[in-house]
Amino acid sequence: MDQRLEVFLKVVEKKNFSKAAEELHMTQPAVSQYIRSLEETTGVKLLERTNKYVRLNKAGEIVYHHTLEIKELYAKMNHLLDDLTNKASGSIAIGASYTFGEYLLPRIIAEAKEQFPDIKPTVTIANTATIAELVLSHQLDVGIVEGHFKDVMELKTEPFAKDRMVVVAQSDHPLTHHNKPIEMKELAEETWILRELGSGTREATENVFEQFSMFPQSIMHFSSTQPIKAMVEAGMGISLLSEWAIQKELHYGDIKILNVKELPYTRDFSIVTRSPFQTKALSAFLDLLRSHKELIDFKIQ
Missing domain, CATH: 1.10.10.10 (Winged helix-like DNA-binding domain superfamily/Winged helix DNA-binding domain)
Known part of the structure; x- marks a missing residue:
């Protein structure tokens, strides 16, 4: 350079x-x-x-x-040239939206480091829209996101696994004691605790609201999943979250999944890239990621 x-x-x-x-x-x-x-x-x-x-x-x-x-492009060019003769090595800038980045990506990176010790991953976690922008500007080599973002010709999007989303409430919430399935319209008067605009989880929730013509009267917003779960545990409202994000809380009985007639709601986890040329390190990581499809999808079965 x-x-x-x-x-x-x-x-x-x-x-x-x-x-x-x-x-x-x-x-x-x-x-x-x-x-x-x-x-x-x-x-x-x-x-x-x-x-x-x-x-x-x-x-x-x-x-x-x-x-x-x-x-970034200069470094990528040098990695590609090195890859002509060398094994998978070097840095990979990985981005992920919150659900995948916080609950699934760590175990995949741990496995990547075990299989390819010369790979040096760095991770950025942000909402779906931000991750797509960073891939577009070459600041990330790959993004893993849920939901959609503004269509950009330069970006390649590859859906590779499914995620299942459910409505959750505090364990002793009256709705958790219903014997019959709850209809979505019955939840309109509840306080909904949502992610910020631009997140895949927020997009999924709004899709559900639109699908059932439901317009909650009371909504609260947070910029990450952790405080949403804390608010639900405290009985401050209900939320639509990925089952991957609530494993610990379900295990300890802090929250429960509501038996909603029309759910679960499924969405795609997608790989987002820009350059058609990939280093050996990136290709190895993507192959490993795709190989986890069945593990990620297991709750859909």
């Missing part, structure tokens, strides 16, 4: 020419010369500089964003 871009990234990271020079084992005038050359080539000033700070201006933000993509 162009050394001027490497110097530029380091200056932005350190927000200081002297600190950047020290880490790059250069003199400060040399760093300044690299930045000046880059600005002359682009034809615009990229950094605002004073005695107190160094920060990006608008043009600098554009160059910084694309330089990060260039850095």
